Amino acid sequence: MIYRRDIQILRGVAVLAVVMFxxxxxxxxxxFLGVDVFFxxxxxxxxxxxxxxxxxxxxxxxxxxxxxxxxxxxxxTVVMSMLIVLPIEYRQVVEQSLFATAFSANIxxxxxxxxxxxxxxxxxxxxxxxxxxxxxxxxxxxxLTLARRRSLFAPLLMILSLLACMAVVTVSPKTSFFLTPLRxxxxxxxxxxxxxxxxxxxxxxxxxxxxxxxxxxxxxISIPFLPIDGDATSMITGHPGLASVCVCxxxxxxxxxxxPRMFEESSPGRALEKIGDWSYSIYLAHFPVIVLFMYLPFSxxxxxxxxxxxxxxxxxxxxxxxxxxxxxxxxxxxxLFTPGRAGFAxxxxxxxxxxxxxxxxxxxxxxxxxxxxxxxxxxxYRCGKTFRVLHPMQDFxxxxxxxxxxxxxxxxxxHADSIRSSFARVAASHGYxxxxxxxxxPLVNPRFGVDWLVAKAKAEHxxxxxxxxxxxxxxxxxxxxxxxRLEAEGIRTALLMPVPVHGAHIPAALYKNLKTGDxxxxxxxxxxxERQAPLTARVRAIPSSMxxxxxxxxxxxxPNCRLTDEDGHPLYFxxxxxTLTGARRLEAVFSLAIGDNKIARExxx
Numbered sequence: 001m002i003y004r005r006d007i008q009i010l011r012g013v014a015v016l017a018v019v020m021f022x023x024x025x026x027x028x029x030x031x032f033l034g035v036d037v038f039f040x041x042x043x044x045x046x047x048x049x050x051x052x053x054x055x056x057x058x059x060x061x062x063x064x065x066x067x068x069x070x071x072x073x074x075x076x077t078v079v080m081s082m083l084i085v086l087p088i089e090y091r092q093v094v095e096q097s098l099f100a101t102a103f104s105a106n107i108x109x110x111x112x113x114x115x116x117x118x119x120x121x122x123x124x125x126x127x128x129x130x131x132x133x134x135x136x137x138x139x140x141x142x143x144l145t146l147a148r149r150r151s152l153f154a155p156l157l158m159i160l161s162l163l164a165c166m167a168v169v170t171v172s173p174k175t176s177f178f179l180t181p182l183r184x185x186x187x188x189x190x191x192x193x194x195x196x197x198x199x200x201x202x203x204x205x206x207x208x209x210x211x212x213x214x215x216x217x218x219x220x221i222s223i224p225f226l227p228i229d230g231d232a233t234s235m236i237t238g239h240p241g242l243a244s245v246c247v248c249x250x251x252x253x254x255x256x257x258x259x260p261r262m263f264e265e266s267s268p269g270r271a272l273e274k275i276g277d278w279s280y281s282i283y284l285a286h287f288p289v290i291v292l293f294m295y296l297p298f299s300x301x302x303x304x305x306x307x308x309x310x311x312x313x314x315x316x317x318x319x320x321x322x323x324x325x326x327x328x329x330x331x332x333x334x335x336l337f338t339p340g341r342a343g344f345a346x347x348x349x350x351x352x353x354x355x356x357x358x359x360x361x362x363x364x365x366x367x368x369x370x371x372x373x374x375x376x377x378x379x380x381y382r383c384g385k386t387f388r389v390l391h392p393m394q395d396f397x398x399x400x401x402x403x404x405x406x407x408x409x410x411x412x413x414x415h416a417d418s419i420r421s422s423f424a425r426v427a428a429s430h431g432y433x434x435x436x437x438x439x440x441x442p443l444v445n446p447r448f449g450v451d452w453l454v455a456k457a458k459a460e461h462x463x464x465x466x467x468x469x470x471x472x473x474x475x476x477x478x479x480x481x482x483x484x485r486l487e488a489e490g491i492r493t494a495l496l497m498p499v500p501v502h503g504a505h506i507p508a509a510l511y512k513n514l515k516t517g518d519x520x521x522x523x524x525x526x527x528x529x530e531r532q533a534p535l536t537a538r539v540r541a542i543p544s545s546m547x548x549x550x551x552x553x554x555x556x557x558x559p560n561c562r563l564t565d566e567d568g569h570p571l572y573f574x575x576x577x578x579t580l581t582g583a584r585r586l587e588a589v590f591s592l593a594i595g596d597n598k599i600a601r602e603x604x605x
Contacts, residue, residue: 004258005259005264005269005273006254006255006258006259006264007041007044007045007255007276008272008273008276008277008279009259009264009269009272009273009276010037010041010220010251010254010276011037011038011041011275011276011279012271012272012273012274012275012276012279013034013037013220013221013272013276014034014035014037014038014041014279015034015275015276015279015282015283016034016272016275017031017032017033017034017037017224018031018032018034018035018126018283018286019031019282019283019286019319021034021224022126022286022287022290022303022304023290023303023304023307023312023315024303024304024305024307025304025312026305027225028224028225029224029225029226029227029228030223030224030225030226030227030228030239030243031224032115032224032230032239033223033224033228033239033243033244033247034224035129036186036240036244036247036248036251037220037247037248037251038129038133039129039132039133039136039183039186039187039190039248040186040187040189040190040248040251040252040255041190041251041255042133042136042187042190043136043186043187043188043189043190043191043194044190044191044193044194044255045190045194046136046137046140046144046187046190046191047144047190047191047194047195048194049061050140050141050144055141058137058140058141059137062134062137063342066130066134066280067342067345068329068330069280069281069284069326069327069329069330070127070130070284071101071342071345071346071349072326072329073124073127073284073285073288073326074097074100074101074124074127074349075345075348075349075352076288077093077097077123077124077288077292078093078094078097078349078352078353078356079352080288080292081093081123081292082356082360084292084295085121085292085295085297086297086298086364086372087357087360087361087363087364087369087372088298088372088373088375088376089121089295089297090356090357090360091357091361091376092120092121092122093121093123093124093353094353094354094356094357095108096108096122096123096124096125096127097124097349097350097353098350098353098354099131100124100127100131101346101349101350102346103130103131103134103135104131104135105124105125105127105128105130105131106128106129106131106132106135106178106179106180107131107178107179109122109125109128109178110174110175110178110179111385111386112385113174113381114173114174114177114230114231115128115174115177115178115230116230116231118300118301118302118303119300119301120300120301121291121295121300121301122291122300122301123287123288123291123292123301124287124288125287125291125301126283126284126286126287128178132178132180132183135180136180136183136184136187139184143157143191144191147191147195148195154188154191154192154195155188155192157184157185157188158184158185158188158189158192159185161181161182161183161184161185161188162185162245164181164182165182165183165185165240166235166240166241168182168392169233169234169235169238169239169240169241170233170234170235170238171233171392171393172392173230173231173232173233173238173239174231176239176240177230177239177240182240183240185248186240186244186248189248189249189251189252190251190252190255192252193252193255193256194255197256209257209258210257210260212253212257213253213254213257213258213259213260214259214260214263215250215253216250216251216253216254216257217250217254217259217263219246219247219250220247220250220251220254223243223246223247223250224247226243228241228243278323278327280330281323281324281326281327281330282319282323284323284326285319285322285323285325285326286319286322286323288322289315289318289319289322290303290304290315290319291303293311293314293315293318294307294311294315296508297508297511298375298505298507298508298511299505299508367514367568368511368514370564370567370568370569370570371507371510371511371514371568371570372507373569373570374506374507374569374570374572374573374579375507375573377569377570377573377579377580377581378418378573378577378579378580379417379420379421379580381417382397382417382436382438382440383397383399383436383438384397387438394438395437395438395439395448395452395456396409396435396436396437396438396456396460397435397436397438398433398434398435398436399420399421399424399434399435399436400424400427400428400432400433400434401428401433402428402431402432402433403433404433405433405461406431406432406433406461406462406463407432407433407434407435407460407461407462407463408427408432408433408434408435408462408463408464408465408466408594409434409435409436409437409453409456409457409460409462409464409465409466410423410424410434410435410436410437410466410468411436411437411442411443411453411465411466411467411468412437412442412467412468412469413440413441413442413444413469413470413472414440414470414577415468415469415470415498415499415576415577415578416436416437416467416468416469417440417577418573418577418578418579418582418583419468419496419578419583419586420434420436421580421583422580422583422584422586422587422590423466423583423590424436425587426587426590426591426594427590427594429591430591430594430595432463432594435456435460435462443467443478443482444472444478450481450482450485451485453465453482454485454486454489454491457486457489457491458489458491462491463491463492464491464492464493464494465482465486465491465492465493465494466494466495466496466593467479467482467493467494467495467496468495468496468498469498470498470501470576471498471501471532471535475495475498475535476535476538476539476542477538479493479495479539479542479547479549480538480542483542483544483546483547484544486546487544487545487546487547491546492546492547492548493544493546493547493548494547494548494549494550494593494596495539495547495548495549495550496549496550496552496589496593497532497535497536497539497549497550497551497552497553498532498535498552499552499553499556499576499578499586500523500528500553500556500557500561500576501575501576502521502523502561502563502572502575502576503521503575504521504575505574505575506521506563506570506571506572506573506574506575507570507572507573507574509521509563510563510564510570520563521563522560522561523557523560523561524557524559524560524561525553525554525557525558525559525560525561526559528553528557528561529553532553548593548596550589550592550593551589552586552589555585555586555588555589556571556582556585556586565581565585569581570582571585
């Protein structure tokens with residue numbers, strides 16, 4: 001196809017939006033929409049580049065274009081991580097590199113967490129979009145063959161994908177974000193335009209077309225500055241949502257109408273065109289450079305937030321240097337590429353990444369390895385990695401595996417999540433099954449309020465609802481409202497009081513103390529109880545014979561609140577969330593609380 005300067009300008013705008021978002025300056029608040037721009041462009045180009053009946057040649061051309069720099073990025077990130085990060089974070093890099101070399105990074109991150117979570121160390125997070133694009137390429141030959149034979153096929157498939165995307169975002173935003181079938185509609189916008197509209201060989205002649213293309217460019221440039229909540233379960237404010245649809249349609253408008261010649265030939269247009277020429281290399285290089293440069297042990301994915309002027313200048317320089325290196329790889333190795341060499345590159349990366357892990361781990365003394373292990377000393381998030389997708393309409397999961405009644409319910413935020421395995425184990429030993437809340441903000445989010453909880457407790461014939469939260473505002477009020485409603489239904493309520501929360505990331509503080517002698521955070525049982533006194537007073541005053549509360553702090557404080565067990569294993573994996581080791585220290589309290597429930601049931605309370 002003919003050279004399209006407007007496409008290169010769009011690529012330049014898109015990659016700048018993504019890079020500025022990851023630099024975390026706060027200016028480009030939704031720069032992740034740049035990826036949506038790339039997807040529409042990719043669909044447009046694939047419709048032009050694929051020739052029917054030559055699927056093998058199509059795949060070889062795509063592989064030569066993408067894979068040399070792609071594999072170089074993964075290998076460089078693995079090697080630099082060996083030199084820079086601690087073993088526990090390196091383990092995460094290894095897992096990411098395995099998914100990435102299998103072109104399934106989007107699946108790996110979907111199984112992990114939201115794109116917008118920074119809890120994990122993810123220097124290869126940006127490769128999720130390349131995985132989606134490569135997976136789309138697998139669909140190109142059959143999809144375009146059907147689209148050319150049936151004129152309505154592509155529009156109908158686009159509509160179905162878009163509707164599915166909008167529906168799923170109201171249940172699991174990360175699923176709509178990461179999974180290819182729910183992103184296909186973006187590629188298909190480009191495909192449909194390429195197939196239905198004549199490619200402009202010059203900029204629009206009519207005033208109407210010029211105005212339309214200028215308006216579309218304004219939308220593409222301005223929408224990423226708007227605030228969008230990527231974790232919101234809303235088609236309006238979430239992502240992919242209304243903003244994504246608008247950006248994609250605007251990109252489609254530019255692909256259909258082109259850009260005004262005056263803008264293309266202006267200095268900004270020429271600059272954006274040049275950035276667009278380098279956009280693939282810039283995209284590949286920028287994120288690992290930022291994350292590795294900003295790395296702090298136990299701090300997850302740190303981007304440019306808080307970087308000073310000097311650090312920001314260094315980051316920009318390093319991104320530019322890395323982009324230059326990858327651009328040379330991208331250009332010079334296309335002619336050397338073969339499928340066999342690609343397979344060797346993938347195998348080499350996997351071998352290097354996996355082989356280095358044990359050696360790096362054993363290089364540290366046992367005391368440090370115990371601290372590192374806090375990251376993995378916890379159960380899978382909430383009800384498991386895939387529960388929300390496999391059971392999109394269910395707000396509770398059963399976590400004991402016991403199929404018979406009676407039942408208990410554990411409801412709370414992430415602090416409840418950190419104790420659920422120990423709670424379920426104790427409940428099962430008493431003969432109870434346990435239902436756990438899927439949403440992370442029950443009774444705080446109006447969507448999952450008291451009515452929602454009462455209805456589920458009645459439907460499952462639950463005897464007691466156990467509440468456990470971090471020290472959130474109005475916890476006593478929540479407990480009182482829940483207790484009153486449940487009492488009216490003959491269901492008991494038990495509040496497991498908050499556990500001590502510290503002012504520092506515990507594994508990080510333990511590691512610093514071990515390496516440099518920095519003081520550890522200190523909290524005593526008396527000080528914690530004094531801080532919690534207003535909550536305790538309000539809870540004690542709740543007028544209900546079917547309400548109980550249980551103090552968890554004494555199990556962790558004697559009288560100083562412990563940070564590790566007797567063997568040095570951390571009780572927390574951050575400031576306030578208990579590890580499995582920490583949660584086990586609460587099992588005697590759980591047994592008492594569940595035993596009280598059993599006694600009350602037997603007495604007919």
